[in-house]
Every structure is written in C-alpha cells, then in structure tokens.
Amino acid sequence: MKLQYQLTLAFTTLLAIIMSVVAITIYSLILNLLIQDEQRQLEDNGQLIVRFLVSQDLNNSSNMQQLLQYLEEYDLQVFAYDSDSNDIIFSSITNIRRIENWIGTYDLSEEDQPLWKAGNERYVVSIIPIYPQLSDEELVLLTPLDDLQEVQQTFFKTLLLVFIIGIGIAVILSYFLTKRLVTPLTKLKYQLKKIEKRQFDEVEEIQASGEIKEVEQSVLDMAYELRRYIQSQRQFFQNASHELKTPLMTIQGYAEGIRDGVFVKKESERGLDVMVAEINRLKKIINEMILLAKLDSEENIYREELIKVEELIKLTTERALPLANDQQVKIQHNTPSGISLYVDNEKMLQAMMNIVTNAIRHASSQVEITATRSEESITISIADDGKGISEDLMPQLFHRFVKGEGGETGLGLAISRAIVERSGGSISVGKSNLGGALFTINFRV
Known part of the structure; x- marks a missing residue:
C-alpha cells in the first residue's frame, strides 16, 4: 500500500476512534442532562400546580376542569398523595394500581428520586410538598423516560450526521495534505533510482521543505x-x-x-x-x-591514543632530517607545549612524514612546521619556500596516483589524507607566506 494511503487510513482510523469515544460519551451525557432538565421543568410546573391547589377549591368542578386542562396541555402525569392517611387526593393517571405500587415501592420522603419503573417503562419523578411543614400532602409529577430517549435519539442522529460530515471533510483534507507530503518523497525516490543507475547528471532538485x-x-x-x-x-x-x-x-x-x-x-x-x-x-x-x-x-588497523603534538613534530623532524640535509633544506618548527591529540601515533607520524618529505623535495631552502590551538580546533601547518603547486593540480592533489612535479608513486598524499580523515580531521593545500605550498591539517576539539 502506498504511503499516502497508509497515512490517510491511519489518520481516518484515529479520527474515527476519537469521534466514536466522543459520541459514546456525549450519548450518555445527553440523557443525564435531559433528565436533569426535565426534573427542573417538572419542579417548575409542580410549583404552579401547588399554588393553584392552595388558592383554589378543587371541589368546584370548574376549578378541577381548569386543572385537568392545564395537565393535558402540558402532557403532565400527576397525582397528589397524603402520606399520613395513605390516600390519593387526585390523579391524572387512570391506572390507580400502578400509583399504589409506586407508593409501596419508593420512599416519597427522599428529595432525589430514582427513575420509577412500571413494567418495561421508566419515569422521571419530581415530588413537591403541597403544604410544607403543615401536612404530609405531596404532589408527584412524572414524565416517561421514553419521551426523553426520543429527544436523545433525535439529537444524537443530528450529532452523528455532523460527525460524519466532519470526518468526510477531514479525510479529504488529510488526503490532499498527505499527498503534498508524499509527492516530494515520490520524486525523491525517482532521484534515488537515477543514482542507482549512476545517472548522476540527471539528478534534479525537488520542491520540498x-x-x-x-x-x-x-x-x-x-x-x-x-x-x-x-x-x-x-x-x-x-x-x-x-x-x-x-x-x-x-x-x-x-x-x-x-x-x-x-x-x-x-x-x-x-x-x-x-x-x-x-x-x-x-x-x-x-x-x-x-x-x-x-x-x-579495516577498523582494527587504527589504534587511537593520546599523544603530544610537540613530540609528534619532533619525531617527524628527526626522521626527515637526513633527507633535509641531503637536499640542503633547513627545517624549522614552532610548537607550543600542552597541545594533545587523540590519534594513532604511528599512522599520524606516517602522514606527517609523507607531507614533510614532499615539502623538503620541493623546497628551495626552508620548511616550516607550525602548530596552533584555538578554542575550537588544533591546526598543524607545513610550509615551504619552493615553487608551489599549480591551481589546476590542487583539487586533485590528494587523489591516488596524482603526482606533482618530482613525485614518486602518487600515493603518499592520498595516504596522508586517509589517515587524517580517519583521525577525525581535515587536510587542505594552498599557498604559503614563504612562496611555496602550504599544507594545513585541522582537528576539531
């Protein structure tokens, strides 16, 4: 499967999981909120009914008819109960046996009532005292939970539709965003194919960030x-x-x-x-x-140890002295004490010898070896006063079998570069202040 489709699928799956958890959470919270809201409405309606009961005579058929019309208009299921005499004062619910079962099952003196049950049906309940602190008469208002669940289902369907539309929009955006991300990778793959086929001249830059x-x-x-x-x-x-x-x-x-x-x-x-x-x-x-x-x-051929640069240059000078005397060249060195390197002593000595003997062969009368240290690096410089190296030869000087004037095998400087780079340093060549070539070895510290 392509990376673009994998990313889109992963994002869609993650989004679907998050949306499902959110939907389940909201679904359960909606019903609790609806029940709490319904209880508040029942309490408000109950207060109105209590004020009506207190202020009006229910023995009057006109008053009773007005009350029943109000209950029917707001679809309220209500009954009044005297807990002292266990009498049902009045009721808009025709099933008296169900009311008696509720009274026998639930404790009407509790403020927070559970959902009352009647067969497979459940009801939200609110109990309002009619004459607080004077009598035990209470007004009980009920709403079927099925009505609230219908509201819950309607709300959830609307929410689900919004979620589906949101997921669809998110998937489309994800597709285009991942396409924008993956397209440079696809182009990069083709560039790697060109490199695999050694078509280096055809390798191109791609637009990416x-x-x-x-x-x-x-x-x-x-x-x-x-x-x-x-x-x-x-x-x-x-x-x-x-x-x-x-x-x-x-x-x-x-x-x-x-x-x-x-x-x-x-x-x-x-x-x-x-x-x-x-x-x-x-x-x-x-x-x-x-x-x-x-x-x-080979890894084992290189054995690093802590050496003093002063001793390294001293050994190089001593070994190169016979060739210098034969060429009538004077070797000068300026090395402050206290400078150390972590390198292979024998290999680095060989690298130095290759460079110094090369400088002696091309010098007119003088070779100068200098070591310096800064906060970031240690630098060893080998300069001579010979003719120097041509600009055309400098870029290839450290390649194998590239020989300058008077060179021997063309491998000495290549070996020096390999040793220096293996030691974590770099080597370069340029023109010295003496007029000849300047070889610079640099190590970061």
Whole structure:
C-alpha cells in the first residue's frame, strides 16, 4: 500500500476512534442532562400546580376542569398523595394500581428520586410538598423516560450526521495534505533510482521543505560524492594499471634480454640493478595500495591514543632530517607545549612524514612546521619556500596516483589524507607566506 494511503487510513482510523469515544460519551451525557432538565421543568410546573391547589377549591368542578386542562396541555402525569392517611387526593393517571405500587415501592420522603419503573417503562419523578411543614400532602409529577430517549435519539442522529460530515471533510483534507507530503518523497525516490543507475547528471532538485528538504540535500550530496568516488576509482584503476605496467614491462624487457643474451657482462649487471630497483618500486606501490585499502575498510588497523603534538613534530623532524640535509633544506618548527591529540601515533607520524618529505623535495631552502590551538580546533601547518603547486593540480592533489612535479608513486598524499580523515580531521593545500605550498591539517576539539 502506498504511503499516502497508509497515512490517510491511519489518520481516518484515529479520527474515527476519537469521534466514536466522543459520541459514546456525549450519548450518555445527553440523557443525564435531559433528565436533569426535565426534573427542573417538572419542579417548575409542580410549583404552579401547588399554588393553584392552595388558592383554589378543587371541589368546584370548574376549578378541577381548569386543572385537568392545564395537565393535558402540558402532557403532565400527576397525582397528589397524603402520606399520613395513605390516600390519593387526585390523579391524572387512570391506572390507580400502578400509583399504589409506586407508593409501596419508593420512599416519597427522599428529595432525589430514582427513575420509577412500571413494567418495561421508566419515569422521571419530581415530588413537591403541597403544604410544607403543615401536612404530609405531596404532589408527584412524572414524565416517561421514553419521551426523553426520543429527544436523545433525535439529537444524537443530528450529532452523528455532523460527525460524519466532519470526518468526510477531514479525510479529504488529510488526503490532499498527505499527498503534498508524499509527492516530494515520490520524486525523491525517482532521484534515488537515477543514482542507482549512476545517472548522476540527471539528478534534479525537488520542491520540498523541512526534514524532507534536508533529506533531499543529503541525497544530492551523496550523488555528488558517489560520482566523485566513481570517477576517482576509475582514474585510480587507470593510473594503477599504468604505474604497475611500466615497471613490469621494464623488468620483463631486461629479463628477456638477459635470457636471450642481448645483455651481457656489465649490461647484464646493470639490467639486474634496474630490475631490483623496479621490483622495490613495485613493492612500495603495492604496500601503499594495501595500506590505503586497509585504512578505508579495516577498523582494527587504527589504534587511537593520546599523544603530544610537540613530540609528534619532533619525531617527524628527526626522521626527515637526513633527507633535509641531503637536499640542503633547513627545517624549522614552532610548537607550543600542552597541545594533545587523540590519534594513532604511528599512522599520524606516517602522514606527517609523507607531507614533510614532499615539502623538503620541493623546497628551495626552508620548511616550516607550525602548530596552533584555538578554542575550537588544533591546526598543524607545513610550509615551504619552493615553487608551489599549480591551481589546476590542487583539487586533485590528494587523489591516488596524482603526482606533482618530482613525485614518486602518487600515493603518499592520498595516504596522508586517509589517515587524517580517519583521525577525525581535515587536510587542505594552498599557498604559503614563504612562496611555496602550504599544507594545513585541522582537528576539531
């Protein structure tokens, strides 16, 4: 079942349950209210009749006829009873035996009377003293409960009709409101189908608001990242095949030349040296590719611990010093004490080494490492005074097998980015104040 119909059905069911509870409650309350109102009316009519009885002589046939006309006009069932003598003074009810049964069953001295019964019929009762504090004569007025139940049924039918119309209007409104809610989701589903088929260029924005708009933005971001990832993977395989194919062809050429006697003596020895160098290069490429794969997929390869940034930079400088001396480059570092990070020490040292050695190879005379801390982040900067990095190369610099001038495997900076991002940080490249490249590693705290 479609979501729109599910929401409409759920809303309609909930509304029907609420309306049913309300209807049952109102149905029971209506009868109680009608009974209370009828008792008040009986009491008002009883007071009028009592005043008439007190002021007029009922032995006069004209007065009695006037009273009976009043009772008939207002459809009142009345009898007067003397509890002292147990006599029925007068009655508009012809069934005297029923009156005697009531008198014998119910206590007329109680102010609040229950519903009197007569067979299957029930009556609302009001008892009015005729001569309060002078005699035990009382006027009893009765109304059949069936009359009130008819009013109750009429009122309830009208109320039920209003409820049905209200539910109908609510269902129609619910249908259009849920349709407005579900339509963006349906369109979003089609955009996800396009992403599934890798039709990234056909993914479009949809008109939505609130949480659906946030989901739509997440889908667009996901599509962009997937497209970028697929393109980088495609480029990775192309570059990887090229990087692996070149040394293999070199090794194959020298191996076949030595086998066939093309290379002899010194040329053969030189060929063996080239083969060993190319094999070492292949091993380095493969090891770095394996490390990248593990950083992307394995959880156990990364073991976090609390390290001091000052010691991290000191170790990096010490390991990079031989290469710096060989390149005649001076390494300077400025690191305040007391800055700590929760990262994998060995992996982060490797990331730093990849960046620093890259800076040393491209520097003219100086590499500067700086660490700073703010309220929100810890930043490590590596700057050199070399030629810098071209604007076209910067966006792809951290991709796999993307090499700048003088690069080796094209995997070092990709490994550094993977380690930094795995550590919860970010890395970027730009131009330094020294004139060369500036690598910035940022960690939020």
